[in-house]
Amino acid sequence: MTAGPRHAYKYLWPALALEAAFVFAPLLLSIYYSLHKVRYFELGAMVWFGNYLDVLSHPVFLNSLQVTALFSLSALFFTFLTGFGLAFFLNRDGPMSVLLRTVVLIPYVIAMLVGSMLLKWLFSADAGLIAMANAYFSLTVPTILADPKYAMAALVANAIWRDSAFAMIMLMAGLKSIPPSLIAAARIDGAGWWMTFHRIILPLLKPAMLITMVRLLLHFANVLTFPLILTGGGPNNATDTVALRIFRVGFEDYDLGRANAMAILLCIFNVCAVMLLLAAFRKRGAVA
Amino acid sequence: MNIRSIIHAPRMPKAALLLAGCTLLPLAAAAQELTMWTFLNPAATSPRDVALKQIIEKFEAKNPGVKIKVENQVWFTLAEKFVMAHRSRSAPDIGWVNGENMGLLVNSNVAEDLGPLITNKWTPSMRKDLVLPQAYEWLKKDGKQHALPIMALSLVLFYRRDLFREAGIDPASVKTWDDYAAAAAKMQVTKNGQVERWGAGLHLSTDKTTMSFGANALMAMQNGQLFGPACKPMLANANGVKALEMQADLIRKHKVASPESFAYTLDDVVDQFIAGKVATVSSGNGRFGNVVQKATWGKELGILPWPSFDKAKPGPQLMSGWFAAVSKDSKQKEAAARFVAFMTGPEGMELWTEPGGQVPLFHSVFEKPQFKDSRYDYLRDLAKLWAQSEVWLPAECNASRTFVDLNTATQRVVLGGEPALKALREAEAATSARQ
Numbered sequence: 065m066t067a068g069p070r071h072a073y074k075y076l077w078p079a080l081a082l083e084a085a086f087v088f089a090p091l092l093l094s095i096y097y098s099l100h101k102v103r104y105f106e107l108g109a110m111v112w113f114g115n116y117l118d119v120l121s122h123p124v125f126l127n128s129l130q131v132t133a134l135f136s137l138s139a140l141f142f143t144f145l146t147g148f149g150l151a152f153f154l155n156r157d158g159p160m161s162v163l164l165r166t167v168v169l170i171p172y173v174i175a176m177l178v179g180s181m182l183l184k185w186l187f188s189a190d191a192g193l194i195a196m197a198n199a200y201f202s203l204t205v206p207t208i209l210a211d212p213k214y215a216m217a218a219l220v221a222n223a224i225w226r227d228s229a230f231a232m233i234m235l236m237a238g239l240k241s242i243p244p245s246l247i248a249a250a251r252i253d254g255a256g257w258w259m260t261f262h263r264i265i266l267p268l269l270k271p272a273m274l275i276t277m278v279r280l281l282l283h284f285a286n287v288l289t290f291p292l293i294l295t296g297g298g299p300n301n302a303t304d305t306v307a308l309r310i311f312r313v314g315f316e317d318y319d320l321g322r323a324n325a326m327a328i329l330l331c332i333f334n335v336c337a338v339m340l341l342l343a344a345f346r347k348r349g350a351v352a
Numbered sequence: 353m354n355i356r357s358i359i360h361a362p363r364m365p366k367a368a369l370l371l372a373g374c375t376l377l378p379l380a381a382a383a384q385e386l387t388m389w390t391f392l393n394p395a396a397t398s399p400r401d402v403a404l405k406q407i408i409e410k411f412e413a414k415n416p417g418v419k420i421k422v423e424n425q426v427w428f429t430l431a432e433k434f435v436m437a438h439r440s441r442s443a444p445d446i447g448w449v450n451g452e453n454m455g456l457l458v459n460s461n462v463a464e465d466l467g468p469l470i471t472n473k474w475t476p477s478m479r480k481d482l483v484l485p486q487a488y489e490w491l492k493k494d495g496k497q498h499a500l501p502i503m504a505l506s507l508v509l510f511y512r513r514d515l516f517r518e519a520g521i522d523p524a525s526v527k528t529w530d531d532y533a534a535a536a537a538k539m540q541v542t543k544n545g546q547v548e549r550w551g552a553g554l555h556l557s558t559d560k561t562t563m564s565f566g567a568n569a570l571m572a573m574q575n576g577q578l579f580g581p582a583c584k585p586m587l588a589n590a591n592g593v594k595a596l597e598m599q600a601d602l603i604r605k606h607k608v609a610s611p612e613s614f615a616y617t618l619d620d621v622v623d624q625f626i627a628g629k630v631a632t633v634s635s636g637n638g639r640f641g642n643v644v645q646k647a648t649w650g651k652e653l654g655i656l657p658w659p660s661f662d663k664a665k666p667g668p669q670l671m672s673g674w675f676a677a678v679s680k681d682s683k684q685k686e687a688a689a690r691f692v693a694f695m696t697g698p699e700g701m702e703l704w705t706e707p708g709g710q711v712p713l714f715h716s717v718f719e720k721p722q723f724k725d726s727r728y729d730y731l732r733d734l735a736k737l738w739a740q741s742e743v744w745l746p747a748e749c750n751a752s753r754t755f756v757d758l759n760t761a762t763q764r765v766v767l768g769g770e771p772a773l774k775a776l777r778e779a780e781a782a783t784s785a786r787q
Binding site: 312 | 429432435436439456459460546547550557558559560610611612613614615617624627629750752753760763764767768782785786
């Protein structure tokens with residue numbers, strides 16, 4: 065006797081229950097709170113879309129959206145590129161490659177908070193390595209963290225430093241899954257390095273690239289630790305991301321209504337960004 | 353010998369056992385355990401931790417039926433956790449709240465009125481004994497006493513006596529902000545075009561713990577006020593512009609503060625002060641002992657009265673501190689209030705002073721012979737400064753990020769080239785939205 069689809073669905077229940085408890089219930093609660101006035105952690109009157117209108121008409125939040133988009137895309141581009149390069153460079157399983165992979169992984173295994181604090185003192189023009197270089201070479205390097213132009217670059221550098229290792233692992237897994245026989249066959253047929261890369265490796269690597277990009281993009285759009293510790297959202301709101309704004313409005317201004325409205329808007333931003341990525345990859349035949 | 357063997361002992365009359373049980377049961381029921389959330393840890397060894405341990409031991413010895421169970425919490429989320437715990441009906445009997453979060457406690461209405469339980473019972477002589485009577489009034493809203501002060505703190509200006517001596521400056525001569533800028537410039541050290549020590553340590557980031565000089569200058573010009581009636585902020589006016597320009601000029605005109613100040617938190621600048629990279633810094637006086645202990649020059653640490661625009665009067669001492677509240681949900685309010693009264697009363701205060709290193713909040717404690725020693729001079733000087741110029745921002749107004757708003761305004765002026773008044777209007781709107 066063959067089990068029908070109903071029987072198959074039974075196996076889904078544990079996963080669905082977990083998803084409901086840890087994803088859907090908080091999401092619904094967040095939507096509910098976003099439609100209310102919630103001051104000092106106390107649920108107040110229903111304001112419908114008042115919090116959303118308030119947030120969307122506020123220049124500080126609109127600036128945060130811009131900052132989040134700029135940071136997420138820049139960090140995604142450079143982190144992915146670095147991870148991609150590292151994955152190719154360290155793909156061979158020699159002792160040196162294994163050692164270098166371990167070295168590259170160090171920033172990823174350091175706690176995010178500690179890593180960002182480390183970079184903060186590294187970038188400091190008064191007391192960090194930059195200050196030492198300034199003194200030694202008699203240079204006048206600008207104050208990175210206190211200059212709106214450079215603070216965003218510092219934030220992106222933090223992302224690259226920490227998350228390139230993650231991109232490397234994901235892409236290396238993709239590379240390892242490509243059958244070596246395919247590459248050997250291409251070589252025998254006279255394909256050069258570029259042709260092999262372009263026609264064989266890249267198309268077969270696309271699913272891994274998509275997963276890496278989606279994961280990195282979501283991480284960068286929602287990360288709190290980097291801006292909170294490294295730049296504090298400043299200077300002059302140049303690195304004030306939406307995640308940081310949500311934290312401050314919710315837990316420093318005690319306005320959970322507006323903070324939840326921002327969280328829902330950020331969730332929509334995440335969904336849109338992932339859909340755009342999926343559409344771009346679908347166009348190139350990476351996903352069905 | 354276990355309990356079963358006692359019960360089944362042939363020679364033990366069962367009636368006697370029953371009698372013993374009946375006598376012991378009410379005693380067991382009378383034993384009360386009070387839970388207290390605090391950032392201190394009685395098992396640790398810092399002066400304040402030791403003081404709390406001794407206070408608890410002394411109280412428990414005097415009240416044999418009551419046990420205090422301390423649940424250690426992170427200081428900067430303690431008040432929020434205390435309030436949130438009420439929403440889930442899991443609040444402790446006693447919670448500590450810092451001054452910056454008093455608006456949260458008062459407006460969320462989760463604390464029991466300590467008036468009928470403690471302060472209404474005070475005699476006139478006890479009221480007269482208070483060092484900071486304003487603090488007790490500050491904690492009242494609608495006639496309700498929401499909390500009582502455990503230890504008072506203020507934002508002070510730390511300086512190094514040795515650097516002032518080397519620069520030939522008399523600390524008493526630094527009265528105005530111009531005097532301060534000139535003194536900071538004299539103490540600044542530059543080598544090969546690089547500043548090795550800044551004269552003024554500013555923390556102007558958007559971190560919640562920062563407090564700018566500008567806020568102090570503004571309060572001084574407005575008789576200690578930052579809020580008007582109905583918690584309307586008073587930032588965007590001529591006084592605000594003057595204060596903001598003074599603060600900005602320390603960086604752009606006098607060049608005595610690092611341009612990196614816009615990225616610094618209070619902790620960053622205090623660390624640099626300890627390392628000798630900064631000559632003066634504003635901080636809570638609670639860090640005094642820490643700086644003395646950590647800095648190689650620690651014994652040279654001093655507190656400078658805040659400069660002002662008015663030569664005749666120093667800037668205000670913005671008061672804050674740690675306060676004890678009894679939960680409205682507590683089932684042991686009487687006992688909890690008894691402990692709070694002990695911890696914040698003269699007996700507890702004696703221990704907060706020695707070994708705790710805090711200013712006692714009762715005159716009678718300071719007058720005790722053991723506190724006549726010169727090592728308590730710093731506490732005595734601080735108490736004098738408080739008496740001269742203490743300022744409490746209204747507890748019901750949410751000022752938790754007002755200093756950050758002023759810092760943001762300074763960033764807009766210096767980095768964004770915005771006019772000061774426009775930047776202050778934005779700061780005022782941000783503070784206003786939080787009320």
